[in-house]
Amino acid sequence: MALMGVVGMGVMGVGVAQNLAQAGHRVVVMDRSADTLEKGRGLLARNFRMSQMFGGPRLDVSAMMNAITLTADLGELATAEIVVENITENFELKRDVYRRLDEICAPDTLFVANTSAIPITKLASVTRRPAQMAGVHFMNPVPLKSVVELIPGYHTSPETLDRVRTLLKEMGKQPIQVKDACGFVSNRVLMLTVNEAAYLVYEGTATADQVDEVFRGCFGHPMGPLETADLIGVDTILYSIQTLYENFADSKYRPCPLLAQMTDAGLHGRKSGRGFYTYNRLTAEA
Amino acid sequence: MGDYTAETINDFIHGRFPDAAFTNDDDIFSLGFINSLFAMELVMYIEQKFSVTIPNDELKFDNFRTVNCMAELVHRQALPAVGQ
Numbered sequence A: 001m002a003l004m005g006v007v008g009m010g011v012m013g014v015g016v017a018q019n020l021a022q023a024g025h026r027v028v029v030m031d032r033s034a035d036t037l038e039k040g041r042g043l044l045a046r047n048f049r050m051s052q053m054f055g056g057p058r059l060d061v062s063a064m065m066n067a068i069t070l071t072a073d074l075g076e077l078a079t080a081e082i083v084v085e086n087i088t089e090n091f092e093l094k095r096d097v098y099r100r101l102d103e104i105c106a107p108d109t110l111f112v113a114n115t116s117a118i119p120i121t122k123l124a125s126v127t128r129r130p131a132q133m134a135g136v137h138f139m140n141p142v143p144l145k146s147v148v149e150l151i152p153g154y155h156t157s158p159e160t161l162d163r164v165r166t167l168l169k170e171m172g173k174q175p176i177q178v179k180d181a182c183g184f185v186s187n188r189v190l191m192l193t194v195n196e197a198a199y200l201v202y203e204g205t206a207t208a209d210q211v212d213e214v215f216r217g218c219f220g221h222p223m224g225p226l227e228t229a230d231l232i233g234v235d236t237i238l239y240s241i242q243t244l245y246e247n248f249a250d251s252k253y254r255p256c257p258l259l260a261q262m263t264d265a266g267l268h269g270r271k272s273g274r275g276f277y278t279y280n281r282l283t284a285e286a
Numbered sequence B: 001m002g003d004y005t006a007e008t009i010n011d012f013i014h015g016r017f018p019d020a021a022f023t024n025d026d027d028i029f030s031l032g033f034i035n036s037l038f039a040m041e042l043v044m045y046i047e048q049k050f051s052v053t054i055p056n057d058e059l060k061f062d063n064f065r066t067v068n069c070m071a072e073l074v075h076r077q078a079l080p081a082v083g084q
C-alpha cells in the first residue's frame, strides 16, 4: 500500500485525504495548525460515517481513520510516493512549502499542486524537480465531485502525468487536461463571475439571496455564485481573484472591496459559520 | 411528542429555505431546493438538537426524505433499551 502525503488540512485537504483513504491508500496529512488538525479529524470521521448519505459505500469508519495519520511535522512526508499540496492560496506560502518538500522528500516523490489559480509552472520553478510536478484542480467537496482539471506545467514529464492520471483514476476522478495558465479554465471564468456578483451586493443592486436566486431560477444552476463563494471560502475567492489580477495585470480582475472586507472580518463562508449567509455553527463545516 | 420533533425539524428547514412549500410527508429532496450539503447539515442538526447519535446503518437517504421520516428516526433512537 503506497503512502500518500497531503499538505494543508483545510476545506480541500480534508476532502483529498478522505478520497485517498477511500481509494485504499495510507495517508499522512500535515497542517501547521494544531487546531485545524483536531477539527479535521472530526470532519473526516463525520464524512466517513455519512458516506452512504451521498450515494457512497458503507465504510468501516475506524479502518478509514486508521489509514490516516495527522501531523504538524512536514518531515513525516519523507517517504510519500506522491504529495498533494492544498495550503492557503498564497504564492509565498506555497513556495516555502515546496522548497522544504524538495529537501525532505525522496528524489522520486511526485508533487501535485491543488491551487485555484496559481500557474503550475511558477510553483514548479521553486523546486529542483519541475518534471515531477503537475497541477490538479480538485473540485469541492472533493469526494463528491468526479471531474477535475489536470494541468501539466511547462516541464512536467509524460511519466509524471501518467502516474497522476493513474492516481486520479484510483480516486474515481475523470480529468480534463488543460494547458497551464493562471486560473486554468474553471476559475478564469468562475472567479470573475463571483467577483461581479459580490459587486452587485456591494453596490446595493441586489441582495446575495436575490443574486443567487437569479442564477438558480433563471439559469437553472444548482447553486448561485455567492452560495458557491461561501462553499469555496470567501478568503480563497479573494486570493484567487488577486492572483488573476496580478498575473494578467488586467484591471478586469479588480477584486471587489466587499470580498476584502469580509476576509478581514473573518466572514469566510461555511468554514467560519458566516459569509454571504449565516450557518448554524454546529452544522456548517461541510 | 411526535409533533414536537416533526415541527422542530420543519422549522429548521424553513429557517434555511423560507420560501419552500412542503408538508411533513413531502419528499423534500424531490422538491429540488435541498442539496447534499444541506442533507449533512440536517443530520448534524438532528443529532445535536435531540441529543441522539444516529447509527451508521440508519444514515441513509431514505430516512431523511420527509420530515416525518426524520421524526420517526429520532424516536427510534430515543426509545429506552428494553430492561433498562
Ligand SMILES: NC(=O)c1ccc[n+]([C@@H]2O[C@H](COP(=O)([O-])OP(=O)(O)OC[C@H]3O[C@@H](n4cnc5c(N)ncnc54)[C@H](O)[C@@H]3O)[C@@H](O)[C@H]2O)c1
Pocket: A007, A008, A009, A010, A011, A012, A013, A030, A031, A032, A033, A036, A085, A086, A087, A088, A089, A090, A093, A097, A114, A115, A116, A117, A137, A138, A139, A140, A231, A232, A233, A236, A240, A271
Ligand atoms: N475551497 C475550494 O473550493 C477550492 C477548490 C479547489 C482548489 N482550492 C485550492 O486549494 C488550496 C487549499 O484551499 P482550502 O479551501 O482548503 O483553504 P483553507 O483555508 O480551508 O485551508 C488551507 C490550510 O492550509 C494550512 N496552511 C497554510 N500554510 C501552511 C503551511 N505553510 N504548512 C502547512 N499548512 C499550511 C492552513 O492551516 C489551512 O488549514 C488553495 O490553493 C485553494 O486555492 C480550493
